[in-house]
Amino acid sequence: MGETLGNLGSVMATLMFIWAMFRQYFPCDHIEKYSHRLMKFFYPHIQITFDEYGRGHFMRHEFYTAIETYLSFNTADQANRLKANTDKNNRSLVLTIDDGEEVEDEFEGVKLWWTSRKITAETQTSRFYEQPDEKRDYRLTFHKKHRDLIIKKYLSQVLTQGEAIKVRTRQRKLYTNSWSMWSHVVFDHPATFQTLAMEADKKREVIEDLVSFSKAEDFYARIGKAWKRGYLLYGPPGTGKSTMIAAMANLLLYDVYDLELTAVSDNTMLRKLLMQIPSKSITVIEDIDCSLNLTGQRKKMKENKAAEEEEKEPIKKQAKVGDSDEGKTSKVTLSGLLNFIDGLWSASKGERLIVFTTNYMEKLDPALIRRGRMDKHIELSYCSFESFKVLAKNYLELDSHHLFDTIEGLLGESKVTPADVAEHLMPKTSVADVETSLKSLVQALEMAKEQAMLKAKEESKEKESSAREED
Numbered sequence: 241m242g243e244t245l246g247n248l249g250s251v252m253a254t255l256m257f258i259w260a261m262f263r264q265y266f267p268c269d270h271i272e273k274y275s276h277r278l279m280k281f282f283y284p285h286i287q288i289t290f291d292e293y294g295r296g297h298f299m300r301h302e303f304y305t306a307i308e309t310y311l312s313f314n315t316a317d318q319a320n321r322l323k324a325n326t327d328k329n330n331r332s333l334v335l336t337i338d339d340g341e342e343v344e345d346e347f348e349g350v351k352l353w354w355t356s357r358k359i360t361a362e363t364q365t366s367r368f369y370e371q372p373d374e375k376r377d378y379r380l381t382f383h384k385k386h387r388d389l390i391i392k393k394y395l396s397q398v399l400t401q402g403e404a405i406k407v408r409t410r411q412r413k414l415y416t417n418s419w420s421m422w423s424h425v426v427f428d429h430p431a432t433f434q435t436l437a438m439e440a441d442k443k444r445e446v447i448e449d450l451v452s453f454s455k456a457e458d459f460y461a462r463i464g465k466a467w468k469r470g471y472l473l474y475g476p477p478g479t480g481k482s483t484m485i486a487a488m489a490n491l492l493l494y495d496v497y498d499l500e501l502t503a504v505s506d507n508t509m510l511r512k513l514l515m516q517i518p519s520k521s522i523t524v525i526e527d528i529d530c531s532l533n534l535t536g537q538r539k540k541m542k543e544n545k546a547a548e549e550e551e552k553e554p555i556k557k558q559a560k561v562g563d564s565d566e567g568k569t570s571k572v573t574l575s576g577l578l579n580f581i582d583g584l585w586s587a588s589k590g591e592r593l594i595v596f597t598t599n600y601m602e603k604l605d606p607a608l609i610r611r612g613r614m615d616k617h618i619e620l621s622y623c624s625f626e627s628f629k630v631l632a633k634n635y636l637e638l639d640s641h642h643l644f645d646t647i648e649g650l651l652g653e654s655k656v657t658p659a660d661v662a663e664h665l666m667p668k669t670s671v672a673d674v675e676t677s678l679k680s681l682v683q684a685l686e687m688a689k690e691q692a693m694l695k696a697k698e699e700s701k702e703k704e705s706s707a708r709e710e711d
């Protein structure tokens with residue numbers, strides 16, 4: 241239909257040309273007026289063309305790719321000729337409508353037609369660059385009485401839907417910083433909140449927080465706050481902090497920017513790196529307590545330790561002279577990081593998450609973790625029975641077992657991390673042996689319980705003896 245209308249358009253253009261020639265020899269205002277009316281009567285349609293590339297541009301127009309995605313998802317089943325491509329993951333086929341094909345779409349009861357066109361032009365080779373010899377575009381045709389509806393509503397819907405599909409299907413990346421640049425690999429971590437071992441209520445709370453944040457653009461705009469949210473994940477090693485970050489990225493379909501602060505030489509470079517982070521991303525700073533000058537206490541502790549060492553071994557101190565930390569360590573400061581989080585970062589558009597992790601919450605400077613900067617503090621702790629049940633389901637596809645009661649009792653009396661539990665549940669043979677796995681876990685838990693009891697005894701003995709000494 242659209243193609244026929246297109247052809248009709250070219251016929252009309254030819255007629256217009258003949259008419260222009262005619263008018264040159266027989267000028268007459270009346271005839272001109274009526275000719276325009278006639279033209280509009282016969283061709284009451286509007287056509288809009290969306291080129292793949294702009295003039296002199298080497299990047300595809302974003303609207304072209306958005307339309308391509310929209311059409312391949314919504315209308316490809318109408319076309320008889322399709323082009324097959326693999327997606328960026330090389331995993332599934334993406335079908336787009338082939339050159340010259342026409343598809344019909346409908347919006348609020350109005351019919352419109354899209355044509356995918358290829359126009360072959362003569363090759364022009366300039367000294368500096370080669371002009372592509374074929375040009376592609378999408379042509380949209382609709383009745384002129386729907387002009388406002390299509391231009392104002394339909395087109396913006398096509399673009400937003402196309403963009404949304406692109407985000408959903410795009411390949412996500414894990415970025416790491418080297419010098420002042422980010423380099424990336426494919427982010428393919430399988431962790432999800434479903435497989436994360438954590439108490440169900442706590443998990444639900446985190447998921448709801450993340451989802452409502454990702455949908456709250458209007459809310460943040462209304463209250464005049466930058467659309468960003470900070471999370472602090474804390475807990476002993478092996479309790480799932482890094483796993484939770486992967487689950488967050490998979491839930492929101494964000495890219496991950498893993499910022500290694502020890503590789504950042506100063507605040508200027510930090511700013512440069514952070515400015516390159518786009519929206520829909522999670523910026524991660526792991527083990528913030530180990531990141532140099534970021535913790536007031538840590539610095540003090542270091543100084544105290546150095547002073548102690550000095551007292552014990554003055555010779556060692558002499559050897560250290562000239563071996564100052566200055567050259568080796570990063571000059572990134574806590575205030576530099578905080579200024580950035582509060583200042584420039586807030587000025588950039590789009591949603592951003594920043595996640596800090598630490599094993600030692602108490603070591604962190606209060607300025608870093610105050611609410612508003614780190615909006616949510618999430619503790620990941622030792623394995624509870626509820627967390628164990630998630631792991632048993634993941635690793636052994638098990639909902640219940642006669643050893644579960646014993647395990648529940650032992651977990652209450654010992655401190656083991658989900659990482660330790662997971663290690664015992666890992667099948668050691670090609671055929672998963674549930675009984676052996678659970679028994680080995682029970683043994684490990686009993687040992688941990690004994691050790692915990694011994695430790696408690698030693699501690700109480702120490703307390704008693706120090707109290708006696710004081711007496």
Ligand SMILES: Nc1ncnc2c1ncn2[C@@H]1O[C@H](COP(=O)(O)OP(=O)(O)OP(=O)(O)O)[C@@H](O)[C@H]1O
Pocket residue numbers: 435436437438475476477478479480481482483484598599620658659660662
């Ligand atoms: N809560 C959990 N749910 C599921 N798996 C977990 C959990 N905690 C730990 N694991 C398992 O243990 C491994 C280590 O966990 P992870 O790297 O997330 O710990 P972490 O808290 O980041 O430790 P660290 O403080 O040392 O960085 C993971 O690969 C995962 O298989």
Ligand SMILES: [Mg+2]
Pocket residue numbers: 481482483526597
């Ligand atoms: Mg970790």
